[in-house]
Amino acid sequence: MKLAAKGVDFETAATSQGFLQYGEPIGFVDMPKLDFCVVGCVAVTRAGRRTGKGAGFADLEQGIFRELGLVDDSTPIATTVHSRQVVERQAVEMESHDSALHFIATEAELIETRTTHPQPRGVDWSKLRPDQFADVPFLADLRARLERR
DSSP states (O other): OHHHHTTOOHHHHTSHHHHHHHOOOOOGGGOOOOSOEEOOOSEEOTTSOEEOSSSOHHHHHHHHHHHTTSOOTTSOEEEEOOGGGBOOGGGSOOOTTOOOOSEEEOSSOEEEOOOOSOOOSSOOGGGOOHHHHHHOTHHHHHHHHHHHO
């Protein structure tokens, strides 16, 4: 509605430049509960294991969503990859803070993983690096809020 009022079509607003020009930043606490999550992956397995670029930001984001009640165990997590990125199970290590995938879409198929990997409860604060607190200032506020509970 707001875009149409400004004479901006969705296709323009959905580009990276359009987002910067017309988008409105919102904080995590202003977000509604998510019905579905899509995460980026470098490699995945048919059992729902995933790995990203190695910085841990996708799992951190999922942890934040869980801490705030925006995502829970019923929220499907999906990714899109090329079929060459679907690897053998032993090729991807999963840790307790890693979120597993429910669906994987490739150019050749849609994989329902039926993952048995337990989803994390929230942010694993012991795994965070100082640069993550610097890159995501909201983290210190979230941690302080959770410690006051």
